[in-house]
Amino acid sequence: MRTADAIVVGGGPGGSTCAWKLRHAGLDVLVLDKATFPRTKLCAGWVTPEALHDLELDPGDYPHSFMTFDALSLHWKFLGIAPRTRQHSIRRYEFDDFLLQRAGAEVVEHKVKSVREDGGYYVIDELFRCRYLVGAGGTACPVYRKLFHASKQRASRLQIATLEQELAYDWQDPTCHLWFLDDGLPGYSWYVPKANGYINIGLGGIADHLKAKGGHLRDHWRLLTAKLEQRGLVRCDDYQPGGYSYYLRGDVDNVRNGNAYLVGDAAGLATRDMGEGIGPAVASGLRAARSIVDGVEYSLAGIDEFSMLLGRSTAGERVRRWMLR
Numbered sequence: 001m002r003t004a005d006a007i008v009v010g011g012g013p014g015g016s017t018c019a020w021k022l023r024h025a026g027l028d029v030l031v032l033d034k035a036t037f038p039r040t041k042l043c044a045g046w047v048t049p050e051a052l053h054d055l056e057l058d059p060g061d062y063p064h065s066f067m068t069f070d071a072l073s074l075h076w077k078f079l080g081i082a083p084r085t086r087q088h089s090i091r092r093y094e095f096d097d098f099l100l101q102r103a104g105a106e107v108v109e110h111k112v113k114s115v116r117e118d119g120g121y122y123v124i125d126e127l128f129r130c131r132y133l134v135g136a137g138g139t140a141c142p143v144y145r146k147l148f149h150a151s152k153q154r155a156s157r158l159q160i161a162t163l164e165q166e167l168a169y170d171w172q173d174p175t176c177h178l179w180f181l182d183d184g185l186p187g188y189s190w191y192v193p194k195a196n197g198y199i200n201i202g203l204g205g206i207a208d209h210l211k212a213k214g215g216h217l218r219d220h221w222r223l224l225t226a227k228l229e230q231r232g233l234v235r236c237d238d239y240q241p242g243g244y245s246y247y248l249r250g251d252v253d254n255v256r257n258g259n260a261y262l263v264g265d266a267a268g269l270a271t272r273d274m275g276e277g278i279g280p281a282v283a284s285g286l287r288a289a290r291s292i293v294d295g296v297e298y299s300l301a302g303i304d305e306f307s308m309l310l311g312r313s314t315a316g317e318r319v320r321r322w323m324l325r
C-alpha cells in the first residue's frame with residue numbers, strides 16, 4: 001500500500017492548488033485523478049484577475065492560450081451594455097494540466113471508489129493511505145459521497161445544468177458576449193473567444209427552474225446556435241455539446257471532517273450569480289493546504305460568493321448587498 005502524508009482526490013484547479021502548497025511545505029503528496037491529463041473539462045474557461053493572483057500566476061509567464069477582455073458585452077432582451085471589467089479566457093485543457101504539473105506532486109491515474117478510516121489514516125481502495133485527505137473531485141467527488149454526504153446534502157435548488165462546446169474556430173469577433181434569460185432560460189448563455197483559434201459557447205441555468213418550466217437545455221442550445229449563426233458569430237454543421245452539472249454556493253458549513261477536507265465543486269462553491277467556480281476552487285485549495293500545514297481553522301469566510309460581474313463598483317456593491325439580505 002502506498003502511504004503519503006496527504007492525498008488529493010481530483011487534479012482540477014482546487015486539487016492542484018492545494019497539492020502545490022502542500023508540496024511547498026515539504027509534504028509527500030499524491031494526487032489521484034481518474035482522467036489522463038491533459039483532459040477535457042467542460043467550462044467556459046473564463047478566469048478573473050483575482051484567481052490569477054491567488055495562483056501567483058503572471059499572464060506573461062503562462063505558456064498557453066490566454067486572452068484578456070477589458071469589457072464584456074451583456075445582452076438582455078433588446079438591451080445591451082458593455083461594462084468595463086478585466087477578465088481573461090484560458091482553455092481548461094491546457095490550464096489544468098499546467099497547474100497540475102506545476103504543483104510538483106506525484107500524480108496517479110486512478111478512479112477512487114472507496115474511502116474508509118482506519119487508525120488515524122484514510123484508506124483508499126485498499127491501495128493508498130494518508131493522514132490528510134482532500135476531496136477535490138468536483139460534483140461527483142467520492143470523498144464528499146463517502147465522508148460528508150450523510151451529514152450534509154447539497155441543496156437541489158442550487159444545482160445548475162449546463163451544455164457547452166469548445167471548438168477550434170477561426171473567430172472574427174474578439175468580444176466576450178453573455179445573454180441573460182434568453183427565451184426563458186433560467187440562467188445565461190455565452191460566446192467566449194480564446195487565443196490560438198478556439199471559442200467556447202454554452203449555456204447554463206438552475207436545473208429546478210428549468211424543470212418547472214418544462215424546458216430542455218437541448219432546445220435552448222438550438223436557439224443559441226441559431227442566434228450565433230444569425231449574428232455571424234459562429235457557423236458549424238455538426239455541434240457536439242457536452243453536459244455537466246454542479247452546485248452554486250449555499251450555506252456551506254461542513255467542509256472539514258477530521259482530517260478530511262472538501263474544496264471547489266466538491267463543496268459546491270461556485271458563485272451564486274454567475275456560477276464561476278475556478279476562483280473559489282483555487283481559494284479553498286489554498287485554505288485547505290494552510291489548515292493542514294499550519295493547523296489553522298479551515299474556513300471559507302471571505303471567499304467570494306458573488307462574481308459581481310459589474311465590477312467592484314458602487315452599483316455592484318448595491319446588488320451584492322441586496323442579494324445578501
Ligand SMILES: Cc1cc2nc3c(=O)[nH]c(=O)nc-3n(C[C@H](O)[C@H](O)[C@H](O)COP(=O)(O)OP(=O)(O)OC[C@H]3O[C@@H](n4cnc5c(N)ncnc54)[C@H](O)[C@@H]3O)c2cc1C
Nearest residue numbers: 010012013014034043044045046112137138264265277278
Ligand atoms: C459548462 C461550464 C462552464 C463553466 N464556466 C466557468 C467559467 O467560465 N469560469 C469559472 O470560474 N467557472 C466556470 N465553471 C465552473 C468550473 O468549471 C468549476 O467550478 C471548477 O472546475 C471547479 O474546480 P474543481 O477543481 O473543484 O473541480 P474540477 O475542475 O471538476 O476537477 C475535478 C477533478 O476530479 C477528478 N475526479 C472526479 N471524480 C473522481 C474520482 N472518483 N477519482 C479520481 N478523480 C476524480 C476529475 O477527473 C477532475 O479532474 C463552469 C462549469 C461548467 C460545467
